[in-house]
Amino acid sequence: MNLKILSLVKSFPIFKIIFCILSAIPLIKAEDKIPFPIIENGNGASIYYSGENQIIHTAIDILIKDSQYICRKEGISVTNSEKAGDILVGVIGEDKKFDTLCSQHCSKYKELKGKWETFLIHPIRSHDNKKRLLIAGSDARGAAYGILELSRSMGISPWIWWADVIPEKKDSVLWNRPPQYMQSPSVPYRGIFLNDEDWGLMPWSTKNYDLTKRAGEIGIRTYSKIFELMMRLRANTLWPAMHECTVPFHFVKGARETAEKYGIIIGTSHCEPMLRNSAGEWNDQLNGPYNFVTNSSNVIHYWKERLLEVGQKENIYTVGMRGRHDGRMVER
Incomplete structure (x- = not known):
């Protein structure tokens, strides 16, 4: 070190403090x-x-x-x-x-x-x-x-x-x-809701890209492309398509496993509690009315089925029952 700089350090305490601080800062290799x-x-x-x-x-x-x-x-x-x-x-x-x-x-x-x-x-x-x-x-x-x-x-x-x-x-x-x-992200859960798929995603997938014998099934080939885009954009959460025209997500073979491959957490939309799709999964003839007041045992069993199926997976659950298709709850 230059002798003049050393003499300044020794002569003025403030320089000595600054010198000590600078000496403690590691240099970038x-x-x-x-x-x-x-x-x-x-x-x-x-x-x-x-x-x-x-x-x-x-x-x-x-x-x-x-x-x-x-x-x-x-x-x-x-x-x-x-x-x-x-x-x-x-x-x-x-x-x-x-x-x-x-x-x-x-x-x-x-x-x-x-x-x-x-x-x-x-x-x-x-x-x-x-x-x-x-x-x-x-x-x-x-x-x-x-x-x-x-x-x-x-x-x-x-x-x-x-x-x-x-x-x-x-x-x-x-x-x-x-x-x-x-x-690092500022928001933990970031994603999309495949809403109103009747008019775009479902017809395009089933008729052009992901041909299937099952009417209304958005297949894993389509979901793979959606999940890849989400991963690239650092999105981690999906509410799947859920209208009656579409085969429910958990009824599509391999859909859940494909989501896990891309690190996608599955949730459900506002009127779909406990990862169930009440528009496409609830059957009135088999289960009775979708009414917790008069048919609570079947409703609870219906929710429990899905929890037993995917409960060990990474999920986001909507809690609180709501009528199908944004409708009011069914009365007595």
């Missing part, structure tokens, strides 16, 4: 300033995830598909070895090796614990002098959103399929955000 190549020379990086969570694997599959639109040569590829991985993905507390690596390089990593759908993206240079990109999630959806943030950085629109947004081919894509880049 040189490698943190180096952009990480997601695509280099037309080829995508490799990605590694040690866990089995299907939401994260879904996001990785989407990223790989997206990279094939962008890369002039080979897209992003999955590797089964951490040493071979350029992009390392994990959830806090899921893998000790990943936790240790993140803790060594990311001071913010511990802030993920207990947070909701939060992700941290951070470039590092590991002990073998290889540049890597860490994507850490507070939970599975957080990690998935972090993975798909790379798709955005490549230039992929969330509406790539629904709006035919064709991306441009690229030779190089760099992740050059600030070190320890972190995002």
Whole structure:
């Protein structure tokens, strides 16, 4: 250090305090300033995830598909070895090796614990002098959103399929955000209600895209595209289509499993308590009138059936009975 600066520090206490404060601030490592190549020379990086969570694997599959639109040569590829991985993905507390690596390089990593759908993206240079990109999630959806943030950085629109947004081919894509880049939602549950599907979604799906022998069935091919869009937009909650013209969501084989694959929480709309679709699932001939005053035992059994079916899943329940089709409650 310059001798004049040292003499100033010694002569004036205030400078001594400032010097001590500045000395305590850690410097950003040189490698943190180096952009990480997601695509280099037309080829995508490799990605590694040690866990089995299907939401994260879904996001990785989407990223790989997206990279094939962008890369002039080979897209992003999955590797089964951490040493071979350029992009390392994990959830806090899921893998000790990943936790240790993140803790060594990311001071913010511990802030993920207990947070909701939060992700941290951070470039590092590991002990073998290889540049890597860490994507850490507070939970599975957080990690998935972090993975798909790379798709955005490549230039992929969330509406790539629904709006035919064709991306441009690229030779190089760099992740050059600030070190320890972190995002988290301000609203826990974010989603859509497939309302009035009679006029658009149901006819289009059943007659054009997701042909089925069952009248009014919006199939899992259609729901997969809806769920993928929602995941890309970081939406996590769906109220399924529920008019009488449509086969109820829980009556569609594979629909529930498809929602779980994309990390989508299922709820129901204002007049559909306990995840039941009273417009399409309640049968007056079998169950009697939809009336809690005069037919409470059958109504309770009807609700209980669905709870036993999906009660261990991630759901949002509407509580409080209401008449069908926004109607008033049936009187005695």
